[in-house]
Amino acid sequence: MAGLGGGGAGGPPPEPADDGKMIDLSEKISKSETYARNEASNFPHTNLFIGDSRLGCKSDADEQLIVHIAFNEPVK
Numbered sequence: 491m492a493g494l495g496g497g498g499a500g501g502p503p504p505e506p507a508d509d510g511k512m513i514d515l516s517e518k519i520s521k522s523e524t525y526a527r528n529e530a531s532n533f534p535h536t537n538l539f540i541g542d543s544r545l546g547c548k549s550d551a552d553e554q555l556i557v558h559i560a561f562n563e564p565v566k
Contacts, residue, residue, distance in 0.1 A: 508566075515561070515565060516539070518561050518562050518563055518565060519539070519559060519560070519562070520560040520561060521539055523558075523560035524557075524559050524560050525557075525558050526547060526556065526557045526558070527555070527556040527558075528549050528550055528551050528552075528554075528556070529547060529548070529550060529555060530549060531550070533545075533546055533548035534547065535547045535557055
C-alpha cells in the first residue's frame with residue numbers, strides 16, 4: 491500500500507496520533523481575526539484572552555452570543 495500515511499517525498503507530514511489528551515490552544519488563536527456578534531461593550535470578547543476568570547463576555551441583547559474564533563493553523 492505505497493503512498494498511504496503521508497510523509498513521503500512531496501507529501502504532507504503524517505498526522506500525530508490522537509492520544510485523547512487536552513492541549514492548550516491559546517497560542518494558536520489568531521486574536522486579530524476573532525470577533526463576537528452582539529457583544530456588550532462592557533463585556534467584550536477580548537476579556538476571554540486576558541487570563542482573569544472573573545471577566546467574561548456577554549451579549550448586549552439576549553442569552554445568545556455568536557463568537558468566531560480563528561486559528562493560525564488547522565486544529566482538530
